[in-house]
Amino acid sequence: MTTLFISDLHLDQSRPIVTAAFERFMEIMAPNCDALYILGDFFEVWIGDDDDCPFNARIVKLLQQFTNSGGLLYFMVGNRDFLIGDDFASRSGATLLEDPTVIDLNGTPTLLMHGDSLCTDDTDYMSFRLQARSPLWQEQLLSQPLAARREIARQLREQSQSMNSLKADDIMDVNHSEVARVMSEANVSRLIHGHTHRPEVHRLEGEKERMVLGDWHDNLWWIQASANGDLTLNKRSINDDLSNLNATR
Ligand code: MN
Numbered sequence: 001m002t003t004l005f006i007s008d009l010h011l012d013q014s015r016p017i018v019t020a021a022f023e024r025f026m027e028i029m030a031p032n033c034d035a036l037y038i039l040g041d042f043f044e045v046w047i048g049d050d051d052d053c054p055f056n057a058r059i060v061k062l063l064q065q066f067t068n069s070g071g072l073l074y075f076m077v078g079n080r081d082f083l084i085g086d087d088f089a090s091r092s093g094a095t096l097l098e099d100p101t102v103i104d105l106n107g108t109p110t111l112l113m114h115g116d117s118l119c120t121d122d123t124d125y126m127s128f129r130l131q132a133r134s135p136l137w138q139e140q141l142l143s144q145p146l147a148a149r150r151e152i153a154r155q156l157r158e159q160s161q162s163m164n165s166l167k168a169d170d171i172m173d174v175n176h177s178e179v180a181r182v183m184s185e186a187n188v189s190r191l192i193h194g195h196t197h198r199p200e201v202h203r204l205e206g207e208k209e210r211m212v213l214g215d216w217h218d219n220l221w222w223i224q225a226s227a228n229g230d231l232t233l234n235k236r237s238i239n240d241d242l243s244n245l246n247a248t249r
Pocket residue numbers: 040041078079080114116194195196
């Protein structure tokens with residue numbers, strides 16, 4: 001049983017190279033992949049499941065192909081695509097996961113998160129997150145026409161870019177005591193997350209492990225769990241033709 005984890009593709013019409021890389025990735029990896037976990041910020045922006053633009057339809061179709069041929073697809077939202085809902089899930093055949101979720105990965109309880117909730121030092125973001133995750137706020141946003149939502153999304157993105165450029169690097173990373181707290185609360189020795197765009201395998205005290213996925217800007221990053229229990233963080237250049245890839249069982 002091969003399980004793959006990806007996050008932070010930030011799929012967007014403006015960067016067709018990433019979409020092409022994901023298409024190729026699915027073409028090559030999907031046939032030997034039993035389960036695919038997408039851990040947030042799969043889309044650069046998502047303004048509601050009712051946005052029927054051709055780009056979204058194309059991505060949903062890719063996911064559909066995977067689930068129609070028996071692949072299990074699990075989807076956790078990130079801070080960009082938090083408006084993804086049940087319609088998207090049923091169309092793509094995905095099961096939506098809460099953040100955080102503990103799964104049994106070949107016998108090892110593994111905590112999955114997007115990762116934004118771990119960046120507790122970024123207090124501005126944490127208060128935005130609280131608001132953005134409130135059902136009432138989401139309902140109000142989703143009741144606006146698509147064009148208005150598109151404009152709100154654009155403004156939010158601009159705001160977050162200008163704010164982030166003023167923040168110290170360590171504020172944009174996870175808070176280590178928060179990591180320790182969530183891992184102990186979930187009673188796990190392994191955590192997989194994305195969001196920070198700092199791909200790494202961190203060995204923590206007490207034989208614990210924090211695996212961080214990377215974004216798909218210059219490289220493709222994925223974690224592969226093989227049936228023998230091996231877990232690897234993998235990277236390929238986005239310009240690679242990927243023909244040497246294969247998901248081994
Ligand atoms: Mn994120």
